[in-house]
Amino acid sequence: MPGTSPARRTVLRGAALAGTAGLGIAACSPGGSGGRAESAPKAPVDLGKADEVPVGGVKLYQDENVVVSRPSADDYTAFSTICTHAGCPISMLEGTELTCSCHGSKFDATNGKVLHDPATQPLAKVPVEVKNGKIVAGPAA
Template identity: 60%
Template sequence: MPGQPAARRTVLKGAALAGAAGLGVAACSTESKLGHAENPTPTAPVDLGAADAVPVGGAKLYREQRLVVSCPAKGQYKAFSAQCTHAGCVLDKVEGTEGNCPCHGSRFDVTTGKALQGPATEPLPEVPVKEAGGKLVAGPDA
């Protein structure tokens, strides 16, 4: 009715929508030293810990850092973004030398970054990585 206060349901509904909009912005904002969602390459050096945690002939997923590192031979390392090139989901596991995207089933060769199974067709972007003092550091100047 005109002149009557808004119904409680309408007020609560508006508050819920406003809150959800704010959460959506926060959830989509991935700006950090790990780069933007559109560019998953780290923008600052990222310490990955002990180099020997990556098995020779295998790979290790650093899910929180959104990186995957392989070690083709002792002392040699290659790193790639662990963010799927199809929809941006982070790989959830590495089996041998293949990484799996949990969102749509894309699979990647984590030693080359190559997309092995779609829907992703683009390779994972390579990220500079180096060993320093028994530790791995990825990102710029690595």
């Protein structure tokens, strides 16, 4: 636009950048959709065979946003794998340590406790039981 003054171009460019930056900030904020995941099961969900979780071990069910630990042969514990810091889904499990890829929070998969900030709240406990040899997690489980 040959007739446009530099001041007007500068203002228009700044307005465009401000709008774009505002969208980016909104998407990354806890209230935005960036990183936020579906919560842990709101209804009972079949996770699979109970023997898929080894005694003394844990298993991450990424699609259901749940981690299940099995401290003894007949005892199962489950936690939501939605990070309590910014609501991102946790998809990394090493041993019994869960790591959120968004900001690096770490949690103990056997008890939900925070091992490394920025999260300050433990993972939410999810009801879990074994029915007919299958793990069922979620309310009324």
